[in-house]
Amino acid sequence: MTLRLHDTLARQVRDFVPLTPGEVLMYQCGATVQSAPHVGHIRSGVVFDLLSRWLTASGYRVVLCRNVTDIDDKILARAEAEERPWWAVAAFYERAFQDAYNVLGCAPPTVEPRATGHVTQMVELMQRLIERGHAYESDGDVYFDVRSFADYGALSRQHIDDLRPAADSGADPRKRDPRDFALWKSTKSPDEPSWPTPWGPGRPGWHLECSAMATTYLGPQFDIHGGGLDLVFPHHENEMAQSRAAGDGFANYWLHNAWVTTAGEKMSKSLGNSLVVSEVLTKVRPVELRWYLIAAHYRSNLEFSDAAMAEAAAGYRRVEGFVTRAAARIDAEDVSVDLLPPEFVDAMNDDLSVPAALAILHEHVTTGNTLIAAGDDVGLQANLAQVRAMLDILGVDPLSTPWNAGGTNDEALATALDSLVSAELAARQLARANKDFAAADEIRDRISQAGITIEDSADGSRWSLAGDA
Numbered sequence: 001m002t003l004r005l006h007d008t009l010a011r012q013v014r015d016f017v018p019l020t021p022g023e024v025l026m027y028q029c030g031a032t033v034q035s036a037p038h039v040g041h042i043r044s045g046v047v048f049d050l051l052s053r054w055l056t057a058s059g060y061r062v063v064l065c066r067n068v069t070d071i072d073d074k075i076l077a078r079a080e081a082e083e084r085p086w087w088a089v090a091a092f093y094e095r096a097f098q099d100a101y102n103v104l105g106c107a108p109p110t111v112e113p114r115a116t117g118h119v120t121q122m123v124e125l126m127q128r129l130i131e132r133g134h135a136y137e138s139d140g141d142v143y144f145d146v147r148s149f150a151d152y153g154a155l156s157r158q159h160i161d162d163l164r165p166a167a168d169s170g171a172d173p174r175k176r177d178p179r180d181f182a183l184w185k186s187t188k189s190p191d192e193p194s195w196p197t198p199w200g201p202g203r204p205g206w207h208l209e210c211s212a213m214a215t216t217y218l219g220p221q222f223d224i225h226g227g228g229l230d231l232v233f234p235h236h237e238n239e240m241a242q243s244r245a246a247g248d249g250f251a252n253y254w255l256h257n258a259w260v261t262t263a264g265e266k267m268s269k270s271l272g273n274s275l276v277v278s279e280v281l282t283k284v285r286p287v288e289l290r291w292y293l294i295a296a297h298y299r300s301n302l303e304f305s306d307a308a309m310a311e312a313a314a315g316y317r318r319v320e321g322f323v324t325r326a327a328a329r330i331d332a333e334d335v336s337v338d339l340l341p342p343e344f345v346d347a348m349n350d351d352l353s354v355p356a357a358l359a360i361l362h363e364h365v366t367t368g369n370t371l372i373a374a375g376d377d378v379g380l381q382a383n384l385a386q387v388r389a390m391l392d393i394l395g396v397d398p399l400s401t402p403w404n405a406g407g408t409n410d411e412a413l414a415t416a417l418d419s420l421v422s423a424e425l426a427a428r429q430l431a432r433a434n435k436d437f438a439a440a441d442e443i444r445d446r447i448s449q450a451g452i453t454i455e456d457s458a459d460g461s462r463w464s465l466a467g468d469a
Helices: 039-057 073-082 086-103 119-131 206-218 229-245 286-295 306-329 342-349 354-374 377-394 408-433 437-449
Strands: 004-007 012-015 023-028 061-066 135-138 141-144 181-186 202-204 221-228 250-257 260-262 452-457 460-465
Touching: 004 250, 023 039, 023 206, 039 061, 039 086, 039 221, 039 250, 039 260, 039 286, 039 377, 061 206, 073 086, 119 135, 119 141, 119 181, 119 206, 119 229, 141 229, 181 206, 181 229, 202 206, 206 221, 206 229, 206 250, 221 229, 229 250, 286 306, 286 354, 306 354, 306 377, 306 460, 342 354, 342 377, 354 377, 408 437, 408 460, 437 452
Parallel strands: 023 061, 023 221, 221 250
Antiparallel strands: 004 012, 135 141, 141 181, 181 202, 452 460
């Protein structure tokens, strides 16, 4: 089955055909680093990490460019509120985002450019737009003339006369049309950060940054442009308009992941309902949060709640428990994409249908548990290899980095716990042999209260942490 992806511009799922055979050039809109990342922010990073993994497994060489917006009105406002330099605010929260991506197992992008490092390219892009009649200078500001570009509104399927004025302008008399958006903002105070341009000192508009950085690293035309659904308008609409007006083909496919919602509303700072990643990770492990974020289809809204998160974590622990038990019985071979079940491959090729892929995974885990019970280690060897291959694509294989990177203290703790529980199980077995069932039940209750589950079988008793079985 050919890989098919939903293209927002076409409003349909299309066969994916890269510009260059064997290579995929992809741009992901990264963070505006003005506050700590919440789960809604990070979903996009996890989704496009998953896409990158699948493209790589499918034989493509992937070049992923994920930008950092490190100059923005929101950053300046945060800097003023915190009484520290704007660049210190940007650097602090950029590290917070990188930590969140890393802890959730997202591979680093091929390149991660910052907006402040690409002002030269932005100036060149504005000059091209002015020369082509699509932009104009006004009192040191530079604006994009939306009516000069016939396809403006195509991405978001809106007619220009139905649009509200750009949020950064209102009824600005310096504009030809109130819907024109700022490419460059002139300095209003000597205390503001600024860069020199032919039109005077100032700083870039948000939309201009991404067009300049995308084409700098991926060329005038590339395969995929991605980001959250909230970016379709105005950000991606404006990116596409200014890039194509300048003569660049820009993105061939536009992919957008849906929102993380709480109480039915998009998770955002303005609504006051955001859940900061670092806080969520005090309740669940990073791998469990990643599992939760990928389990729903990327184009479906994800309703966040503690109950839903706990349910997802328990589901992952059941899969993890099988892998751990199976690996204890047989050698866990290296993961290979050649071992992926065809049904899993078809699901992933169908616009990254992770829910369908997880159904295949769960079927294999159920089969694997049956093989363990039957003592069929030969069949288990092949089954475990397939399960791990699927988990590796999803980025949640418990035997792979970073999830297996426990330190010496973790290993010592696991050894000590196993020794203590094994002693309790031996005492319980002795009590049962002596027909002292009250003592045996007391031991079982004591173990259960410690968060440990016991499973009895013909081969003896085994234990696992509650939720892992």
